[in-house]
Amino acid sequence: MKNKLQIGISACVTGQQVRYDKSHKRSSFCMDELSDFVEFKPVCPEMAVGLPTPRPTIRQISVNEVIKVSRPDGSSDVTDAMTQFGQTHAQSNPQLAGFIFCAKSPSCGMERVKVYQEDGKGSVSKGIGLFAEQIMKNNPLLPCEENGRLNDQVIRENFITRIFTYQKWLDLAEEGITLHKLIEFHSAHKYLVMTHNIARYKALGKLLADPKEPIDVVEKQYIAMLMETLTIKATRKGHTNTLQHLQGYFKKHLCAQRREELTQEIESYRKGLTPLLVPLTLIKHYMLAYPNEYLDRQVYINPHPKSLRLRYGY
Template sequence: MDSKLTIGISACVLGQKVRFNAGHKRSAFCTDQLGEFADFVPVCPEVAIGLPTPRPTIRQILNDDIITVSQPDGSGDVTQALKDFGQAHAKTTFDMAGFIFCAKSPTCGMERVKVYYHHGKGSASTGVGVFAEQVMQANPCLPVEENDRLNDPVIKENFITRIFVYHRWLKTRKSGLTKHKLITFHRAHKYLVMSHHIESYRALGQLLARADQPLEQQADQYILGLMTALKIKATRKSHTNTLQHLQGYFKKQLTAEKKQALSEEINAYREGYSPLLVPLTLINHHLKEFPNEYLSDQVYLTPHPKELKLRYGY
């Protein structure tokens, strides 16, 4: 990768002491690992709208089907200020490869934010952070995730895959989009999208085969379809299907013994006895021995830097 990703991030996740209690929620993965490949753009909505640090806690409160953000007693309503800031900041995210939000925050939580009833009795984890909501609505293609969820290896790998794909897309568009570049981009991502959602794999191919749409409109539909498909977590079954397709490219080059060895590794992965990295490593080994330009270009084989070690654990 010849340039770093630009990623928006809740400032507290980056280690800045901006929480209500002057604490932080630093993510070691973000700062120590992902930070090697990304430039972060930190933001704290509360501080941005003028709240002090430390400060009284704020929460989402439901009253007559309207959710407001204020102190627990209803004072200090900052709902509109947060919405206005969120809408303004969202306009700066279109050149970002992703955004990492602070989980459960009334401003930055992507989902399952606590919404308290105005009478003070109980709550429901049904809210979305006011700031996060504005960012996500403004840019539906933008890969987003929460800091806590990045502790899950499957969710982490899914998110990191998406931000690197989106980074490549932003670079492609910035270079001046053409139909050839769009087709080339899709060609390199075909097996990746197959591993996530086979129906989208077919639909995206059909979309690009059409000649009756302006290029910009087609490109917008394509990237929305691609990023939506990649949100779907790949499974052992879908990975196995993809691996078997890749295996087919070597049917004329490999000896019977090597074919059997690759089949056994793919099956071992399918049954949960080994991680995805094992059959992929063998496929990459065969690709070096028997070069194939089409396969070499496939993002699926190396969707993110090996240094992140994201395919070791599942």
């Protein structure tokens, strides 16, 4: 990977005391683990549109079915300013490989943000933060996640896989994409994509095998489908299928006892008795003993840094 990942992040999640009460929402995973591998680009949209800290709270308010962001009494309306700031930030930061938002914030929440009635007597948790909405709308390929959801092991691994994959794509785009490079990229991501969705893997292959459009159109179709596919959470069934495919590369090299050992470890993983790391470790061991250039290129084997320990818990 040529470049260090640049990740947008709500400033309060980094530990900056920028919330309305001068507190923060520091994420230990982001700042103590992920920060070794990424360069964070913190932003507080509320301060960016001129709100101080500390400050009176703002909220999303439904006014004639239109969402406004202001103080509870309707004063200090920052709806237009925050929307414009979100659009500008999205358009001026094409180098970002991902974004981590602060959950439930009226500016940064990706979902389930409280939207209050105009009279203040009730609310429904169905809103999207105005800033987050613009980032996601203007950069639909960008992997985005909330700080709280990153505590879930599967969601965390999925997000980290997506940001590292997207950075590889940004690196490729910087080089200049050709059909040959695109096919090589797809080949290296074969087992990663298969794990998430086999049908989508086949569709991507078909797109490249018989392109009907110029390369600039094909590349946009390809990356859109790839990033959408990777949002599908990988399951034990998907991983098991991939592990069995990888096992096939060693059938001529392993004795019956070692073949059975690997089969049993894959089966134990399928049943939920061992984490993914166990059969993968065996496969990596056999890759060292019996080198295979094609397998060495497979992103699935090492989709993210080992020290993040993302394959330990499932």
